[in-house]
Amino acid sequence: MTNPLVMFLSRRDDLSTDEIAALDALTLNSQDYAAGTAMIRQGDRPTSSILVLEGLAARAHYLADGKRMISALHVPGDYVDLHSLLLDQMDHDVTALTDCRVALTAHPEVRRVTERLPHLGRLLWLATTIDAAMHRAWIVALGRMSPLSHMAHFLCEMYIRLDIVGLAKDYSYRLAITQIDLADMLGLSVVHVNRTLQDLRATGMVSWVGSTVSIKDWDGLRELAQFEDAYLNLNKRAR
Amino acid sequence: MTNPLVMFLSRRDDLSTDEIAALDALTLNSQDYAAGTAMIRQGDRPTSSILVLEGLAARAHYLADGKRMISALHVPGDYVDLHSLLLDQMDHDVTALTDCRVALTAHPEVRRVTERLPHLGRLLWLATTIDAAMHRAWIVALGRMSPLSHMAHFLCEMYIRLDIVGLAKDYSYRLAITQIDLADMLGLSVVHVNRTLQDLRATGMVSWVGSTVSIKDWDGLRELAQFEDAYLNLNKRAR
DNA sequence: CGTAAGCTTGAATAAAATCAAGCTTTGTGG
DNA sequence: CCACAAAGCTTGATTTTATTCAAGCTTACG
Numbered sequence: 001m002t003n004p005l006v007m008f009l010s011r012r013d014d015l016s017t018d019e020i021a022a023l024d025a026l027t028l029n030s031q032d033y034a035a036g037t038a039m040i041r042q043g044d045r046p047t048s049s050i051l052v053l054e055g056l057a058a059r060a061h062y063l064a065d066g067k068r069m070i071s072a073l074h075v076p077g078d079y080v081d082l083h084s085l086l087l088d089q090m091d092h093d094v095t096a097l098t099d100c101r102v103a104l105t106a107h108p109e110v111r112r113v114t115e116r117l118p119h120l121g122r123l124l125w126l127a128t129t130i131d132a133a134m135h136r137a138w139i140v141a142l143g144r145m146s147p148l149s150h151m152a153h154f155l156c157e158m159y160i161r162l163d164i165v166g167l168a169k170d171y172s173y174r175l176a177i178t179q180i181d182l183a184d185m186l187g188l189s190v191v192h193v194n195r196t197l198q199d200l201r202a203t204g205m206v207s208w209v210g211s212t213v214s215i216k217d218w219d220g221l222r223e224l225a226q227f228e229d230a231y232l233n234l235n236k237r238a239r
Numbered sequence: 240m241t242n243p244l245v246m247f248l249s250r251r252d253d254l255s256t257d258e259i260a261a262l263d264a265l266t267l268n269s270q271d272y273a274a275g276t277a278m279i280r281q282g283d284r285p286t287s288s289i290l291v292l293e294g295l296a297a298r299a300h301y302l303a304d305g306k307r308m309i310s311a312l313h314v315p316g317d318y319v320d321l322h323s324l325l326l327d328q329m330d331h332d333v334t335a336l337t338d339c340r341v342a343l344t345a346h347p348e349v350r351r352v353t354e355r356l357p358h359l360g361r362l363l364w365l366a367t368t369i370d371a372a373m374h375r376a377w378i379v380a381l382g383r384m385s386p387l388s389h390m391a392h393f394l395c396e397m398y399i400r401l402d403i404v405g406l407a408k409d410y411s412y413r414l415a416i417t418q419i420d421l422a423d424m425l426g427l428s429v430v431h432v433n434r435t436l437q438d439l440r441a442t443g444m445v446s447w448v449g450s451t452v453s454i455k456d457w458d459g460l461r462e463l464a465q466f467e468d469a470y471l472n473l474n475k476r477a478r
Numbered sequence: 479c480g481t482a483a484g485c486t487t488g489a490a491t492a493a494a495a496t497c498a499a500g501c502t503t504t505g506t507g508g
Numbered sequence: 509c510c511a512c513a514a515a516g517c518t519t520g521a522t523t524t525t526a527t528t529c530a531a532g533c534t535t536a537c538g
Contacts, residue, residue: 061379064465069383071375083368086361086478091372091470118354122325125364128371129322133330135374136310140300142381143426144308147526178484187382189527194486226303231330239325386494417516428495433518 003027004077004165005051009123011164013239019120022113027051027103033096039080040094046084048106052076055100056177060093060184070185072135073097073158073177077165083128085110098176119239126239133231142187145226147196150186152225155206159215160229171218176211242266243316243404244290248362250403252478258359261352266290266342272335278319279333285323287345291315294339295416299332299423309424311374312336312397312416316404322367324349337415361478372470381426384465386435389425391464394445398454399468410457415450 006023009015015023030053033039039050039057052074059072059080071092074080080094085107114121137157141150158175162168183193200206205217205224215221245262248254254262269292272278278289278296291313298311298319310331313319319333324346353360376396380389397414401407422432439445444456444463454460 059375061375061383063379063383067383069379071378083371086365086368087372088472088474088476089469091467092375115357118357121360122350125367126325128364129325129367132322132367132371132374133326135371135378136298136300136331138378139310139374139381140302140308142378143423144300144302144306180484184382190484191486191528192526195526198486228330230328233327235327237327419516429516430496430518431494434494437518 002166004053005079007165008077008127011236012126012233013123013236015120015123019117019123022117022120026105026110026113027053029104030101031104033100033102035096035098035100038093038095039100039102040084040090042090042093044090045088046081046090046107048104049082049085049110050080050094051103051105052078052080053101053103056097056175057100057102058095058097058181058185060095061091062093068184069187070181071138072131073185075158075161075165076167078131079124079127082110082124097181122239126233130231130233133233137231147186147188147192148199149225151182151193151196151200152205152221153227154182154185155213155215156221156225156227156229157232158213159218160232160234164234171215173213174211175208175213241405243292244318246404247316247366250475251365251472252362252475254359254362258356258362261356261359265344265349265352266292268343269340270343272339272341274335274337274339277332277334278339278341279323279329281329281332283329284327285320285329285346287343288321288324288349289319289333290342290344291317291319292340292342295336295414296339296341297334297336297420297424299334300330301332307423308426309420310377311370312424314397314400314404315406317370318363318366321349321363336420358478365472365478369470369472372472376470386425386427386431387438388464390421390432390435390439391444391460392466393421393424394452394454395460395464395466395468396471397452398457399471399473403473410454412452413450414447414452 003024005027006015006020040046054076057074057080058070061069061071081090084090114124134157141153145153159168159171159173162173167173179190179193179197183190186193197208201208203220205215205221207214207216242263244266245254245259279285293315296313296319297309300308300310320329323329353363373396380392384392398407398410398412401412406412418429418432418436422429425432436447440447444454444460446453446455
């Protein structure tokens with residue numbers, strides 16, 4: 001079983017054997033979380049960093065009136081709180097949307113690796129800046145795209161991200177999330193998500209049956225979503 | 240004149256004299272941009288990083304139909320493209336919303352500093368993770384807050400961020416942006432921004448006359464906005 | 479086989495965008 | 509110093525979009 005973090009990073013730059021060994025060492029302790037449980041809670045001060053190995057995790061923010069917003073969806077190979085190495089305190093929850101297997105690494109060990117292997121440290125920094133770039137893409141979609149285009153954009157992004165870590169095949173991937181989760185990612189009501197999803201299906205560009213998404217017309221979906229993958233930094237180059 | 244980046248970072252951790260000297264060296268070459276001009280364009284591959292010294296800069300994304308969305312507003316002390324050190328290509332513009340003075344530092348020089356002073360390197364990493372945290376706060380506001388609360392949240396955030404770099408006094412600060420800019424940050428139409436602004440003024444919590452914002456009732460505004468400053472990492476501690 | 483949880487539908491209501499003016503301020507040139 | 513653009517701000521009316529409310533339906537699973 002390949003380390004998804006290695007897949008994520010080696011898509012962006014070449015890794016030395018030394019660096020790969022260091023990454024593998026970071027993913028030794030694994031732990032499971034059942035769907036619906038919180039890995040990290042608002043207010044926590046984590047002392048280790050969590051890397052998703054299997055499953056889907058979400059950053060969930062709760063408002064005073066009980067509303068929930070999901071600001072990011074994390075797939076295998078994503079560090080959900082690498083930045084907790086630097087940050088004070090979590091201002092949101094990280095929740096397992098599906099059953100998850102994660103790797104835990106104590107912060108001092110992460111720090112040691114970044115100091116011993118500065119190039120690898122830069123790549124971990126890169127991973128957090130890609131997170132920020134994804135956040136910006138979500139902001140644009142939330143602020144200025146129609147629900148239909150927004151949903152298409154989301155499905156395009158998920159396809160690319162899952163493909164990178166080997167979890168997509170023939171433009172199909174598993175996405176075991178509910179319409180409630182989707183509503184909290186798109187900033188819409190569940191009813192509207194349901195109707196928008198029907199509109200999207202009606203275009204024939206996507207089928208989403210059970211938990212399997214199949215993109216039937218990638219070019220059409222890309223255009224509908226105005227999806228440009230530049231923000232995901234998919235080119236392999238020295239960083 | 241104090242270096243705003245030093246103010247930004249030393250609010251979060253103690254800086255050694257060596258580190259302060261290195262930061263000052265990074266801000267030697269300054270350059271001006273008139274309001275409305277682009278510092279960086281989508282598609283650019285910058286070879287130096289830009290730090291805002293004076294003025295306000297925005298990350299602007301343009302959609303096919305001409306719509307604009309602003310995903311971040313940058314104030315003095317903010318690096319607008321520190322990550323371009325790591326990233327491929329800009330996927331958006333950075334525009335001067337007001338007249339700006341910025342500092343330019345060639346990437347190799349930035350990289351050299353981060354390798355020579357790893358702690359300072361971590362603080363620059365921290366700066367980019369704070370950017371990501373602000374993005375998440377904007378996502379939550381866009382997705383699940385009323386326009387009124389969203390606007391209140393924005394004004395709270397601006398107050399704190401400007402205060403840190405010495406640009407706020409007595410809960411007042413200059414914010415020389417148009418309602419068009421504001422609309423593109425909140426994801427609303429200009430007409431609706433105008434009406435929401437009137438509602439906000441009517442609460443008496445804020446006055447915004449000309450380009451001066453004065454918060455009359457900080458606690459009230461904070462509550463309306465559900466503003467929690469944890470995401471800005473204002474505590475000074477070893478990172 | 480029964481029961482949640484999640485999905486779907488229709489109708490009513492609320493929120494926001496759009497359209498189309500008019501108004502105000504600011505800066506500029508005669 | 510005044511006139512006059514141009515940019516930005518404000519307003520009312522209308523249309524579109526999305527939410528809310530209230531059911532009924534479907535599916536997975538113990």
